[in-house]
Amino acid sequence: MTTATTPVLPVPSVRVGRVPWQVKFLLLAGIWGSSFLLMKLGLRSLAPLQIAGLRILAGGSTLLLLLRLTKGSLPRGRAIWGHLMVTGFFLGTLPFSLFAASEERVSSALAGIGNATTPLATVLFSLLLLPGERLPGRKLAAVLAGFVGVLVILQPWQAVGRPDPVGFAMTLVAGASYGLGWTYVRRNLSKADLGGLAMPTAQLLASSAQIVLVLLGWWLLHRETVSAPWSVRPDATSGSAVWPLVAVVALGVVGTGLAYTLQFDVVRAAGATVGSTVTYLIPVVSVVLGVALLHERLAWPQVLGAGVVLASAVVIGLPARRRSRAAAPVERPVERQVEHSEPDAAAG
Numbered sequence: 001m002t003t004a005t006t007p008v009l010p011v012p013s014v015r016v017g018r019v020p021w022q023v024k025f026l027l028l029a030g031i032w033g034s035s036f037l038l039m040k041l042g043l044r045s046l047a048p049l050q051i052a053g054l055r056i057l058a059g060g061s062t063l064l065l066l067l068r069l070t071k072g073s074l075p076r077g078r079a080i081w082g083h084l085m086v087t088g089f090f091l092g093t094l095p096f097s098l099f100a101a102s103e104e105r106v107s108s109a110l111a112g113i114g115n116a117t118t119p120l121a122t123v124l125f126s127l128l129l130l131p132g133e134r135l136p137g138r139k140l141a142a143v144l145a146g147f148v149g150v151l152v153i154l155q156p157w158q159a160v161g162r163p164d165p166v167g168f169a170m171t172l173v174a175g176a177s178y179g180l181g182w183t184y185v186r187r188n189l190s191k192a193d194l195g196g197l198a199m200p201t202a203q204l205l206a207s208s209a210q211i212v213l214v215l216l217g218w219w220l221l222h223r224e225t226v227s228a229p230w231s232v233r234p235d236a237t238s239g240s241a242v243w244p245l246v247a248v249v250a251l252g253v254v255g256t257g258l259a260y261t262l263q264f265d266v267v268r269a270a271g272a273t274v275g276s277t278v279t280y281l282i283p284v285v286s287v288v289l290g291v292a293l294l295h296e297r298l299a300w301p302q303v304l305g306a307g308v309v310l311a312s313a314v315v316i317g318l319p320a321r322r323r324s325r326a327a328a329p330v331e332r333p334v335e336r337q338v339e340h341s342e343p344d345a346a347a348g
Contacts, residue, residue: 021269024262029278031259033285035348036108036115038251039100040294045232045244048100053215053229054245055096058252060204063260067201074202075192081202083188088206090181093214095174096207099348102174105167107296112286113153113306114171115348119279119313120146121179129183142315149308155301163302174348200260280314286348 042051067074075081103111120143126133135143150172155162189199219229226234232241266278283306290296298306 029281033282035255036112036286037289038247040108041247045241051100052096053211055252059256060208062257063201092207093210095177098170098174102167102170105164109287109290112283116283117175118178119316121176125183142312146312149305152305
């Protein structure tokens with residue numbers, strides 16, 4: 001979301017700087033993988049919706065500033081903004097809120113694993129919403145295997161010691177939200193050339209308007225215990241609230257704002273197929289950071305299930321097998337560009 005995603009729309013040809021794209025790729029994996037750690041830290045002083053709100057507002061402000069500095073402009077037209085309000089909800093407001101809420105119940109490592117189910121959801125929503133979309137046998141098998149991996153993580157046969165089912169379900173819905181959002185983008189915005197950072201900026205601005213309303217509604221329901229929408233939570237752990245705030249601001253500025261620019265640079269330099277593989281590193285980073293810094297632990301079924309889910313995501317992300325030149329029809333360049341611009345998972 002991610003929590004950050006591979007752009008589906010065409011982007012202008014620009015220089016991507018002197019830093020190799022491989023370095024930006026690793027930075028991107030580290031930034032998005034650490035988002036689950038930062039949310040867990042933020043929960044020490046802030047409620048989940050406060051984390052989502054501060055993250056979206058900080059990220060949107062950062063992208064708007066970058067857009068102005070690069071002399072870009074926001075899209076125009078009611079139809080486009082109507083679609084952006086939908087994608088802003090499914091790619092920002094909903095998953096950011098759910099991932100933060102889930103970490104009140106499950107570890108940051110497990111939340112990162114839940115994010116890895118996005119490719120599975122993307123395949124299913126593509127079949128439902130995109131006319132003519134076909135599912136090769138190997139991808140169907142990968143989707144089924146991915147759901148088996150989810151069941152292994154949940155350990156339904158175990159009465160105690162299994163992950164909180166509600167918390168992990170939140171991560172799955174958040175991951176599925178990314179899949180639905182990017183399928184909606186492919187269906188309704190694939191022909192709109194917004195260019196550069198225009199689309200992610202507009203999308204986060206739409207999410208900003210939504211999360212402000214959601215946050216105000218949440219505060220009205222909790223006025224007896226929360227003095228203002230920006231007040232720290234009354235059950236916050238003792239100690240300074242500064243570091244949790246710093247963690248969430250970093251999550252917004254770096255993980256939701258600057259990461260978009262890195263993503264665009266990687267896609268421009270190496271292509272969308274390579275850019276999408278960052279999906280497979282995000283849960284690895286989240287698990288390593290959760291275990292090393294927060295002393296979280298994963299039971300063996302969770303490790304095994306995570307491996308199955310990641311393997312399924314890798315198979316889904318593999319390019320389609322090429323037919324022989326004699327049998328394959330000649331494709332136009334524009335059609336190839338849309339076909340291979342598959343979205344990857346966003347950071348949580």
